[in-house]
Amino acid sequence: MATQSPFSMFEGFLKALPTPPAPPAWMVEESHRRVVLLLNHVLQQEPQAMERLARQKGKVVVSQWQQFTFKVQATPAGLLDLAAPDARPDLTLAILEESLFAIAQALMQGEKPKVRIEGDVQLAAEINWLADHVRWDVEEDLSRILGDAPAHLLMQTGRTLAQALQQFVGKRTASADTASGTAA
Structure with missing residues:
Protein backbone atom coordinates (compact mmCIF):
# COMPACT_ATOMS: atom_id res chain seq x y z
CA MET A 1 0.00 0.00 0.00
CA LEU A 17 -8.04 27.61 -3.83
CA PRO A 18 -8.67 30.49 -6.23
CA THR A 19 -5.58 32.36 -7.38
CA PRO A 20 -5.08 35.42 -5.16
CA PRO A 21 -4.83 38.80 -6.88
CA ALA A 22 -1.35 40.04 -7.71
CA PRO A 23 0.11 42.32 -5.04
CA PRO A 24 0.59 45.97 -5.97
CA TRP A 136 23.66 33.01 7.50
CA ASP A 137 24.89 32.87 11.09
CA VAL A 138 21.44 33.28 12.61
CA GLU A 139 22.71 32.42 16.09
CA GLU A 140 25.18 35.30 16.02
CA ASP A 141 22.45 37.75 15.02
CA LEU A 142 20.07 36.41 17.65
CA SER A 143 22.75 36.66 20.33
CA ARG A 144 23.00 40.40 19.67
CA ILE A 145 19.29 40.70 20.50
CA LEU A 146 18.69 37.97 23.10
CA GLY A 147 22.13 37.27 24.52
CA ASP A 148 24.38 34.27 23.96
CA ALA A 149 22.67 31.61 26.10
CA PRO A 150 19.06 32.21 24.90
CA ALA A 151 20.22 32.44 21.28
CA HIS A 152 22.12 29.17 21.59
CA LEU A 153 19.13 27.42 23.19
CA LEU A 154 16.75 28.74 20.54
CA MET A 155 19.04 27.63 17.71
CA GLN A 156 19.61 24.22 19.30
CA THR A 157 15.84 23.74 19.56
CA GLY A 158 15.41 24.88 15.95
CA ARG A 159 18.11 22.47 14.74
CA THR A 160 16.44 19.60 16.60
CA LEU A 161 13.07 20.41 15.05
CA ALA A 162 14.59 20.79 11.59
CA GLN A 163 16.41 17.48 11.94
CA ALA A 164 13.19 15.74 12.99
CA LEU A 165 11.34 17.28 10.05
CA GLN A 166 14.15 16.30 7.69
CA GLN A 167 14.00 12.69 8.90
CA PHE A 168 10.21 12.68 8.56
CA VAL A 169 10.36 14.02 5.00
CA GLY A 170 13.15 11.59 4.12
CA LYS A 171 11.18 8.62 5.44
CA ARG A 172 8.05 9.73 3.59
CA THR A 173 9.98 10.19 0.36
CA ALA A 174 11.69 6.80 0.70
CA SER A 175 8.41 4.99 1.44
CA ALA A 176 6.68 6.74 -1.48
CA ASP A 177 9.55 5.80 -3.82
CA THR A 178 9.46 2.20 -2.60
CA ALA A 179 5.69 2.00 -3.00
CA SER A 180 5.77 3.41 -6.53
CA GLY A 181 8.64 1.09 -7.46
CA THR A 182 6.78 -2.04 -6.30
CA ALA A 183 3.51 -0.95 -7.92
CA ALA A 184 5.13 -0.59 -11.36
Whole structure:
Protein backbone atom coordinates (compact mmCIF):
# COMPACT_ATOMS: atom_id res chain seq x y z
CA MET A 1 0.00 0.00 0.00
CA ALA A 2 1.40 3.37 -1.06
CA THR A 3 1.90 5.92 1.70
CA GLN A 4 1.40 9.50 0.62
CA SER A 5 3.13 12.45 2.13
CA PRO A 6 0.83 14.60 4.26
CA PHE A 7 2.15 17.53 2.25
CA SER A 8 0.56 16.20 -0.95
CA MET A 9 -2.92 16.55 0.56
CA PHE A 10 -2.13 20.09 1.73
CA GLU A 11 -0.69 20.96 -1.66
CA GLY A 12 -3.84 19.65 -3.38
CA PHE A 13 -5.94 21.82 -1.09
CA LEU A 14 -3.86 24.89 -1.95
CA LYS A 15 -4.19 24.22 -5.70
CA ALA A 16 -7.98 24.09 -5.31
CA LEU A 17 -8.04 27.61 -3.83
CA PRO A 18 -8.67 30.49 -6.23
CA THR A 19 -5.58 32.36 -7.38
CA PRO A 20 -5.08 35.42 -5.16
CA PRO A 21 -4.83 38.80 -6.88
CA ALA A 22 -1.35 40.04 -7.71
CA PRO A 23 0.11 42.32 -5.04
CA PRO A 24 0.59 45.97 -5.97
CA ALA A 25 3.86 46.87 -7.67
CA TRP A 26 5.05 48.97 -4.71
CA MET A 27 4.65 45.98 -2.39
CA VAL A 28 6.62 43.70 -4.70
CA GLU A 29 9.42 46.27 -5.02
CA GLU A 30 9.56 46.82 -1.27
CA SER A 31 9.71 43.08 -0.57
CA HIS A 32 12.54 42.78 -3.11
CA ARG A 33 14.40 45.57 -1.31
CA ARG A 34 14.03 43.70 2.00
CA VAL A 35 15.38 40.50 0.44
CA VAL A 36 18.37 42.43 -0.96
CA LEU A 37 19.04 43.87 2.52
CA LEU A 38 18.99 40.36 4.01
CA LEU A 39 21.24 38.96 1.29
CA ASN A 40 23.71 41.82 1.77
CA HIS A 41 23.69 41.27 5.53
CA VAL A 42 24.63 37.63 4.95
CA LEU A 43 27.25 38.51 2.31
CA GLN A 44 28.92 41.02 4.66
CA GLN A 45 29.62 38.19 7.09
CA GLU A 46 31.78 36.48 4.44
CA PRO A 47 34.57 38.68 2.97
CA GLN A 48 35.54 36.08 0.35
CA ALA A 49 31.98 36.11 -0.98
CA MET A 50 32.10 39.89 -1.32
CA GLU A 51 35.42 39.65 -3.19
CA ARG A 52 33.98 37.12 -5.61
CA LEU A 53 30.85 39.20 -6.17
CA ALA A 54 32.89 42.42 -6.64
CA ARG A 55 34.63 40.76 -9.61
CA GLN A 56 31.18 40.47 -11.21
CA LYS A 57 30.27 44.15 -10.68
CA GLY A 58 27.55 45.47 -12.95
CA LYS A 59 26.32 42.03 -13.97
CA VAL A 60 22.62 41.35 -13.66
CA VAL A 61 21.13 38.08 -12.37
CA VAL A 62 17.46 37.24 -12.83
CA SER A 63 15.86 34.50 -10.73
CA GLN A 64 12.48 33.18 -11.83
CA TRP A 65 9.94 30.80 -10.37
CA GLN A 66 6.52 30.59 -11.98
CA GLN A 67 5.29 34.21 -12.26
CA PHE A 68 7.80 35.54 -9.69
CA THR A 69 10.90 37.36 -10.92
CA PHE A 70 13.75 38.78 -8.85
CA LYS A 71 16.42 40.87 -10.62
CA VAL A 72 19.63 41.97 -8.87
CA GLN A 73 22.92 43.50 -9.91
CA ALA A 74 26.37 43.02 -8.39
CA THR A 75 27.88 46.22 -7.01
CA PRO A 76 31.57 47.23 -6.98
CA ALA A 77 31.50 46.73 -3.18
CA GLY A 78 30.67 43.04 -3.63
CA LEU A 79 27.07 43.39 -2.54
CA LEU A 80 23.75 43.28 -4.37
CA ASP A 81 21.33 45.96 -5.48
CA LEU A 82 18.03 45.80 -7.31
CA ALA A 83 18.60 45.99 -11.03
CA ALA A 84 16.67 48.39 -13.21
CA PRO A 85 13.48 46.83 -14.57
CA ASP A 86 14.75 47.21 -18.15
CA ALA A 87 18.27 45.87 -17.38
CA ARG A 88 19.34 43.04 -19.67
CA PRO A 89 20.23 39.94 -17.61
CA ASP A 90 23.69 38.43 -17.86
CA LEU A 91 22.42 35.29 -16.13
CA THR A 92 18.95 33.82 -15.82
CA LEU A 93 18.19 31.17 -13.20
CA ALA A 94 14.75 29.63 -13.67
CA ILE A 95 13.57 27.17 -11.02
CA LEU A 96 11.93 24.32 -12.91
CA GLU A 97 10.00 22.72 -10.06
CA GLU A 98 6.42 23.99 -9.99
CA SER A 99 5.58 22.78 -6.49
CA LEU A 100 6.65 24.96 -3.59
CA PHE A 101 6.45 21.89 -1.35
CA ALA A 102 8.79 19.92 -3.63
CA ILE A 103 11.27 22.80 -3.50
CA ALA A 104 11.03 22.95 0.30
CA GLN A 105 11.41 19.17 0.50
CA ALA A 106 14.56 19.26 -1.66
CA LEU A 107 16.02 22.04 0.49
CA MET A 108 15.19 20.13 3.68
CA GLN A 109 17.13 17.17 2.29
CA GLY A 110 20.13 19.39 1.60
CA GLU A 111 19.60 19.40 -2.16
CA LYS A 112 19.18 22.28 -4.58
CA PRO A 113 16.04 22.57 -6.70
CA LYS A 114 16.39 21.88 -10.41
CA VAL A 115 17.31 25.09 -12.22
CA ARG A 116 17.61 26.06 -15.89
CA ILE A 117 20.69 28.27 -16.32
CA GLU A 118 21.10 30.65 -19.26
CA GLY A 119 23.87 33.17 -19.76
CA ASP A 120 27.30 33.96 -18.32
CA VAL A 121 28.99 30.72 -17.25
CA GLN A 122 31.54 32.43 -14.96
CA LEU A 123 28.79 34.36 -13.18
CA ALA A 124 26.81 31.12 -12.80
CA ALA A 125 29.88 29.48 -11.23
CA GLU A 126 30.24 32.36 -8.75
CA ILE A 127 26.54 32.20 -7.81
CA ASN A 128 26.88 28.44 -7.32
CA TRP A 129 29.93 29.00 -5.07
CA LEU A 130 27.93 31.52 -3.03
CA ALA A 131 25.04 29.07 -2.68
CA ASP A 132 27.42 26.31 -1.55
CA HIS A 133 29.62 28.30 0.84
CA VAL A 134 27.77 31.29 2.28
CA ARG A 135 25.57 30.62 5.30
CA TRP A 136 23.66 33.01 7.50
CA ASP A 137 24.89 32.87 11.09
CA VAL A 138 21.44 33.28 12.61
CA GLU A 139 22.71 32.42 16.09
CA GLU A 140 25.18 35.30 16.02
CA ASP A 141 22.45 37.75 15.02
CA LEU A 142 20.07 36.41 17.65
CA SER A 143 22.75 36.66 20.33
CA ARG A 144 23.00 40.40 19.67
CA ILE A 145 19.29 40.70 20.50
CA LEU A 146 18.69 37.97 23.10
CA GLY A 147 22.13 37.27 24.52
CA ASP A 148 24.38 34.27 23.96
CA ALA A 149 22.67 31.61 26.10
CA PRO A 150 19.06 32.21 24.90
CA ALA A 151 20.22 32.44 21.28
CA HIS A 152 22.12 29.17 21.59
CA LEU A 153 19.13 27.42 23.19
CA LEU A 154 16.75 28.74 20.54
CA MET A 155 19.04 27.63 17.71
CA GLN A 156 19.61 24.22 19.30
CA THR A 157 15.84 23.74 19.56
CA GLY A 158 15.41 24.88 15.95
CA ARG A 159 18.11 22.47 14.74
CA THR A 160 16.44 19.60 16.60
CA LEU A 161 13.07 20.41 15.05
CA ALA A 162 14.59 20.79 11.59
CA GLN A 163 16.41 17.48 11.94
CA ALA A 164 13.19 15.74 12.99
CA LEU A 165 11.34 17.28 10.05
CA GLN A 166 14.15 16.30 7.69
CA GLN A 167 14.00 12.69 8.90
CA PHE A 168 10.21 12.68 8.56
CA VAL A 169 10.36 14.02 5.00
CA GLY A 170 13.15 11.59 4.12
CA LYS A 171 11.18 8.62 5.44
CA ARG A 172 8.05 9.73 3.59
CA THR A 173 9.98 10.19 0.36
CA ALA A 174 11.69 6.80 0.70
CA SER A 175 8.41 4.99 1.44
CA ALA A 176 6.68 6.74 -1.48
CA ASP A 177 9.55 5.80 -3.82
CA THR A 178 9.46 2.20 -2.60
CA ALA A 179 5.69 2.00 -3.00
CA SER A 180 5.77 3.41 -6.53
CA GLY A 181 8.64 1.09 -7.46
CA THR A 182 6.78 -2.04 -6.30
CA ALA A 183 3.51 -0.95 -7.92
CA ALA A 184 5.13 -0.59 -11.36
